[in-house]
Amino acid sequence: MVWWGWVWHGARMTSTEAEIQVSYDVSNEFFRLWLDENMHYTSATYLTGDETLEQAQVQKCERLREFAEVTETSRVLDIGCGWGSNLDFLVRTGVGEAHGVTLSTAQAEWVHARKLPGVKVWVTDYKDFVPDRPYDALQSIEMIDHLCSPAQATKGLAVDIYRGYFAKCASWVEPGACFGFQAILRNRVPRTRKDLEDLAFTADVIFPGGLNPRLEELVAAVNPHWEILELRTQRESYGRTTAEWLRRMRSHEATIRDRWGDQLFDDYERYLSTCVRAFDRHWSSDVQMKLRRI
Numbered sequence: 400m401v402w403w404g405w406v407w408h409g410a411r412m413t414s415t416e417a418e419i420q421v422s423y424d425v426s427n428e429f430f431r432l433w434l435d436e437n438m439h440y441t442s443a444t445y446l447t448g449d450e451t452l453e454q455a456q457v458q459k460c461e462r463l464r465e466f467a468e469v470t471e472t473s474r475v476l477d478i479g480c481g482w483g484s485n486l487d488f489l490v491r492t493g494v495g496e497a498h499g500v501t502l503s504t505a506q507a508e509w510v511h512a513r514k515l516p517g518v519k520v521w522v523t524d525y526k527d528f529v530p531d532r533p534y535d536a537l538q539s540i541e542m543i544d545h546l547c548s549p550a551q552a553t554k555g556l557a558v559d560i561y562r563g564y565f566a567k568c569a570s571w572v573e574p575g576a577c578f579g580f581q582a583i584l585r586n587r588v589p590r591t592r593k594d595l596e597d598l599a600f601t602a603d604v605i606f607p608g609g610l611n612p613r614l615e616e617l618v619a620a621v622n623p624h625w626e627i628l629e630l631r632t633q634r635e636s637y638g639r640t641t642a643e644w645l646r647r648m649r650s651h652e653a654t655i656r657d658r659w660g661d662q663l664f665d666d667y668e669r670y671l672s673t674c675v676r677a678f679d680r681h682w683s684s685d686v687q688m689k690l691r692r693i
């Protein structure tokens with residue numbers, strides 16, 4: 400997850416490694432208590448609404464695998480791979496090589512500990528990543544939300560920053576290769592002081608340095624390198640996902656307060672409750688795109 404920034408955040412730029420550590424290096428054991436067992440920290444894809452979170456996370460990976468046209472021999476890069484949940488899925492469903500990049504050391508250590516065959520992960524900014532040869536397919540699940548800061552968006556730089564990201568990704572594949580892409584979107588602006596304060600808290604305390612894109616910014620930014628073949632939004636799926644994370648976290652309240660302190664529990668309860676409202680009230684949404692390299 401990354402959160403919003405309708406609120407001014409000073410001159411801060413794109414999420415730095417230190418800011419990423421604020422968001423993802425709290426404690427692997429803490430996240431393991433309330434994410435699903437594979438540690439997906441992004442929206443699942445509910446098709447009927449009756450699935451478990453675990454089933455819906457598999458459905459998300461299946462869709463993005465299809466969008467990227469991954470086969471059993473593909474060499475795939477997952478940009479912003481988190482704790483390796485999607486890499487794990489790729490290995491279980493069949494892939495040649497599955498590589499990931501992340502800015503979080505704690506996440507990379509978790510991926511290494513999984514000992515997945517054919518999987519490699521690098522702790523690096525995607526901008527500095529240089530593959531030794533082209534990939535057959537790309538995937539990226541809610542990583543772009545870290546790339547443009549509120550200050551940069553205020554200066555009108557968002558589309559250029561996203562275009563730079565899509566251009567870099569395009570340089571890693573041959574024409575015709577596909578990209579299964581997912582991002583959180585910002586949509587409507589809330590109206591009440593409390594809602595705005597909750598969003599500011601989430602952006603400042605839980606996800607410093609990031610800003611969710613608007614759908615139209617992404618559609619503009621994929622040009623001239625990528626063609627959009629499919630585009631689906633899944634606002635309700637993210638509402639269900641965050642509601643389930645909140646329910647699971649609350650069920651471990653005593654353990655979390657005891658082990659990590661009241662502040663951490665209170666902060667994450669406020670953040671996850673804000674997420675549930677954000678998707679319910681259309682402040683935010685989520686998009687999946689199938690892109691093909693032109």
Ligand SMILES: C[S@@+](CC[C@H](N)C(=O)[O-])C[C@H]1O[C@@H](n2cnc3c(N)ncnc32)[C@H](O)[C@@H]1O
Pocket residue numbers: 400401414419423438439440441478479480481482484485500501502503506523524525526539540541542545546
């Ligand atoms: C919301 S997490 C999503 C993780 C994973 N894709 C998932 O589905 O659970 C965002 C990920 O993007 C990574 N990330 C953010 N900015 C990055 C950058 N500039 N270069 C590489 N990775 C980055 C973070 O380290 C984190 O792993």
